[in-house]
Amino acid sequence: xxxxxxHDIQDITVFALRGNLDALxxxxxxxxxxxxxxxxxxxxxxDLSGLELIDSSGVGAIVxxxxxxxxxxxxxxIAQLRGQPAEIFxxxxxxxxxxxxxxxxxxxxxxxx
Amino acid sequence: MxxxxxxxxxxxxxxxxxxxxxxxxxxxxxxxxxxxxxxVIPARLExxxxxxxxxxxxxxQLAADRRLPExxxxxxxxxxxxxxxxAALHAYAGRAPGPIEVELxxxxxxxSLQICDRGQSFIPDAIPDPDxxxxxxxxxxxxxxxxxxxxxxxxxxxxxxxLVMEKQLGQTLQTDPIGGLDAELPKA
Numbered sequence: 001x002x003x004x005x006x007h008d009i010q011d012i013t014v015f016a017l018r019g020n021l022d023a024l025x026x027x028x029x030x031x032x033x034x035x036x037x038x039x040x041x042x043x044x045x046x047d048l049s050g051l052e053l054i055d056s057s058g059v060g061a062i063v064x065x066x067x068x069x070x071x072x073x074x075x076x077x078i079a080q081l082r083g084q085p086a087e088i089f090x091x092x093x094x095x096x097x098x099x100x101x102x103x104x105x106x107x108x109x110x111x112x113x
Numbered sequence: 114m115x116x117x118x119x120x121x122x123x124x125x126x127x128x129x130x131x132x133x134x135x136x137x138x139x140x141x142x143x144x145x146x147x148x149x150x151x152x153v154i155p156a157r158l159e160x161x162x163x164x165x166x167x168x169x170x171x172x173x174q175l176a177a178d179r180r181l182p183e184x185x186x187x188x189x190x191x192x193x194x195x196x197x198x199x200a201a202l203h204a205y206a207g208r209a210p211g212p213i214e215v216e217l218x219x220x221x222x223x224x225s226l227q228i229c230d231r232g233q234s235f236i237p238d239a240i241p242d243p244d245x246x247x248x249x250x251x252x253x254x255x256x257x258x259x260x261x262x263x264x265x266x267x268x269x270x271x272x273x274x275x276l277v278m279e280k281q282l283g284q285t286l287q288t289d290p291i292g293g294l295d296a297e298l299p300k301a
Contacts, residue, residue: 023198024158053165055194056253064250084187091188091260092253093245 002029012043012111014104018050021058029058033065042074045107049080054088066097075099077107147220156201156210156230161194164215168193168226171217180282181224188261189224189280195254196228196276204232204274223263224280234269 002025005016013036021029036044046062066076078100081089089095101107150167154160172186181189193215200213216227242256243249259265262278269275 020162022158022194023202024161053190053194055191055198056251056257057198059253060250063248067248067250084191087184087187087261088191088257091257097248 001025004029004032006032008041009108011041012045012108013041014045014047014108016047016050018052020053021051021061022053022055023057026057026061030061030064033061036065037068037072040072042069042072043111044069044074044076045079045104045111046076047079047104048085049082051085052083054085059088059092059094063094063097075111077101077110079104079107147218147225150217152215154213154215156205156213156232158198158201161197161201164197165190165193168217171219171224175219175224175282180284181280185280189226189278192258192261192278193226193228195257196226196278199254199276200228200230200232200274203235204230206233208232219282221282222284223282226262226278226280227275228278229273229275231272232274234274235267237265237267 002017002019002021004018007014017029019025036042044065062076069076076098078089078098080103081100089098089100099107099110101110150171152164152167154164168190169186172181172189175181176183176186197213197215201210205211211231214227214229216225216229218225218227237255240252240255242259243252258276258278263281264277264279266277267275268277
């Protein structure tokens with residue numbers, strides 16, 4: 001089960017994910033992320049404080065968005081990474097691609113830095 | 114009711130003794146000593162979390178006993194999820210979802226997790242590690258399993274494909290205050 005909330009801070013979209021981002025739920029999130037791109041929302045912060053589990057399919061959804069927004073001069077930043085998702089990010093060395101922040105505010109501020 | 118629509122079954126087959134290996138599981142059963150729990154689950158992702166929740170419970174117990182650090186528990190659960198996904202999505206691809214047998218064994222020095230299916234087998238050695246620098250969006254499952262577990266083995270026999278994954282456990286403080294993972298944990 002995955003639930004999410006999103007809100008905009010100027011041209012930045014904050015996506016708060018809660019539950020499991022996995023092979024079962026990633027297709028739904030991908031559709032939502034497609035809508036972001038269709039609306040030219042290319043500055044994205046994922047708030048992962050409520051994310052309990054991510055699997056390789058979930059990683060694919062986030063990485064896929066990251067690669068596409070980067071071609072449009074946008075970016076994806078990660079906030080409040082912990083628990084099992086943190087272990088996955090570490091193993092896959094995703095911290096080398098994504099900037100990861102302790103708080104949403106820090107991630108949002110980074111876009112204007 | 115079809116086989117695939119039955120509710121997941123939780124079957125603690127034996128505790129504190131060797132598994133006898135019944136007829137239905139003989140092909141998949143390597144036989145091992147320890148606390149053994151076996152689930153038979155239809156190969157549908159919707160049911161995966163029934164087994165994952167139990168595995169999380171066991172890992173939490175091991176963490177409370179200071180035999181498995183919390184982050185290592187996250188890794189075991191990650192490996193389980195990928196192994197189940199592989200069986201459900203690939204082994205039974207293009208055919209009706211058959212059973213996935215999950216056997217969890219907690220013995221003195223290790224946690225062993227065996228995931229068996231009766232679908233299409235694969236050759237793990239033919240699957241290369243992904244190029245992480247290219248930020249792959251798929252093909253990460255086996256890499257996660259190999260990266261997070263201490264030992265991984267795959268065998269296929271009599272139509273039963275089994276992925277066996279092991280994680281070393283530390284000893285309890287009561288039985289071995291110096292050895293195993295406890296040597297790395299902060300002492301009270």
